[in-house]
Amino acid sequence: MTTTPPPFAEHDFRKATRSEPEKSCVRVARRGGWVEMRDDKTTFGAADDHRLVFTAEQFDAFLSATRLGETSGLCLEITRRADGNYTFRHSAEPTVELVFTEAEVDAFRDGIDKHEFDALAYAA
Helix, strand or coil: CCCCCCCCCHHHCECCCCCCCCCCCEEEEEECCEEEEEECCCCCCCCCCCCEEEEHHHHHHHHHHHHCCCCCCCCEEEEECCCCCEEEEECCEEEEEEEECHHHHHHHHHHHHCCCCCHHHHHC
8 A cells, every 4th residue: 555545536436326326425435555535516626525535444444343333433433413414524634524414324324334335346
């Protein structure tokens, strides 16, 4: 793994199969030992196209823990807001945040349960 994430192209990002085809959602890309997460409600590459960046090891630990029902001490913090939306933040870099609806988070969690964001899913 390199010490800096590779540049990800728009086609590198995927969403959970439960996400509706024409709706916004959580997008995840993996390559070279790195994972990036973005919100596709923003235009790819625009100034407001903020990303959460994790090592593959961090993200894999998050996936495993989430499947076991663990929610604290993970690299990705998911917090429900007063307006019913959810904020995603990197635990080590909380200045960047992504905001998703409950339906978007439900689809993302379904993708986690179905191993759609595991390294093997990106190798296929």
